[in-house]
Amino acid sequence: MNAGDIRKIVVAGAGTMGASMAQIFAKYGYDVTLYDINEPAIQRGQNLVRVNQESQIASGDLTAQQSEEIVAHLRYTMDKTCFAYCDLVVESILENLEIKQSFWEEASRIAKPDCLLCTNTSGLSITKICERVQGKERFCGMHWFNPSHIVPLIEVINGDDTAAETAEAVYTFAKMIGKQPIYVKKDALGFIANRLQAAILREALYIKEQGIGDFSDIDGAMKYGLGFRYACLGPLEVVDQGGLDIHHHIATYLWEDLADDKYPSGVFEELYQAGKYGVKSGAGFYDYSGDKADASIKKRDAMYLAMARANVTEIEPE
Numbered sequence: 001m002n003a004g005d006i007r008k009i010v011v012a013g014a015g016t017m018g019a020s021m022a023q024i025f026a027k028y029g030y031d032v033t034l035y036d037i038n039e040p041a042i043q044r045g046q047n048l049v050r051v052n053q054e055s056q057i058a059s060g061d062l063t064a065q066q067s068e069e070i071v072a073h074l075r076y077t078m079d080k081t082c083f084a085y086c087d088l089v090v091e092s093i094l095e096n097l098e099i100k101q102s103f104w105e106e107a108s109r110i111a112k113p114d115c116l117l118c119t120n121t122s123g124l125s126i127t128k129i130c131e132r133v134q135g136k137e138r139f140c141g142m143h144w145f146n147p148s149h150i151v152p153l154i155e156v157i158n159g160d161d162t163a164a165e166t167a168e169a170v171y172t173f174a175k176m177i178g179k180q181p182i183y184v185k186k187d188a189l190g191f192i193a194n195r196l197q198a199a200i201l202r203e204a205l206y207i208k209e210q211g212i213g214d215f216s217d218i219d220g221a222m223k224y225g226l227g228f229r230y231a232c233l234g235p236l237e238v239v240d241q242g243g244l245d246i247h248h249h250i251a252t253y254l255w256e257d258l259a260d261d262k263y264p265s266g267v268f269e270e271l272y273q274a275g276k277y278g279v280k281s282g283a284g285f286y287d288y289s290g291d292k293a294d295a296s297i298k299k300r301d302a303m304y305l306a307m308a309r310a311n312v313t314e315i316e317p318e
Helices: 016-027 039-058 064-072 080-085 097-110 164-176 193-209 215-230 235-242 244-257 266-273 292-310
Strands: 008-012 031-035 074-077 088-091 116-119 139-143 153-157 180-184
Touching (some): 016 039, 016 064, 016 074, 031 080, 039 064, 064 074, 080 097, 088 097, 097 116, 139 164, 153 164
Parallel strands (some): 008 088, 031 074, 153 180
Antiparallel strands (some): 139 153
16 A cells, blocks of 8 residues: 555544544545544544634634535544555554554454554554554554644654555655654654653653752743754754764763653652643643643644744655
8 A cells, every 4th residue: 555545544542642633634635534432432532623623723724614624524433344444544542552452453354455554652562562463564653743733743663564665655644644754763662752752751850859940940941942942953953053072071970960760750650649640630740720721722732833833844845
């Protein structure tokens, strides 16, 4: 299956990521089925699509007519036979290895032999996820980033059995839907982006626990300093601009003093054990009680959309 042959798509998992991905596919005129295992999940997915579109209409990034066209390309189902009639399946279900393996064992046998199969795992091994897949050569990772209808990056991850043609087709297809893909050449936990994000989170928590700064100070350093740079340049480009000599000197005394925890602890573990998961639960590092959660999502999307419009980094042409 080549990228240009894709016409019908099934997105498995009607959660935050799945609903956004389905919306993007539909925006580009593909016939999209959003699949989930129960009616409440389907209803949630429909609502998420509606909320995403309302935010984009309010910001001027989507017209009412475009919204109607997207809806016309979307359907919702709990019927597994949908996998038999599509050219691409993108799975975005619970981040659990056994659950993903069981899903793919069944879905890969229903899907036609040339159907491309992609998992949107955030960091699980692609090779392990596809252990029970029929036709492992057509399976790869396609990692999107929340909110996926706004953030341009997609990681295309090779498993041990992924055919080069499969990764190339998914990479090309990602560009066809307006995304900026990168190749993850080796099946490593966390891939590229989440390994970088995890390192930042670990150090941010360490800074708080050492009394160097509060959460707002840490987030401020990222938003108004590092994030400002990284919106335009990657970390290696930043070092090139500043000078390897300077950054090497800093590394000789600073790296030894950085966090090196091997398991979540401290305030992170305490909040997790208390069920304070962030926006979804009403509290995390910050308070999201009452209507603060919805307000924070709307504010986030407005800022992301503004960044997307202003972003000077070039999306590589097809």
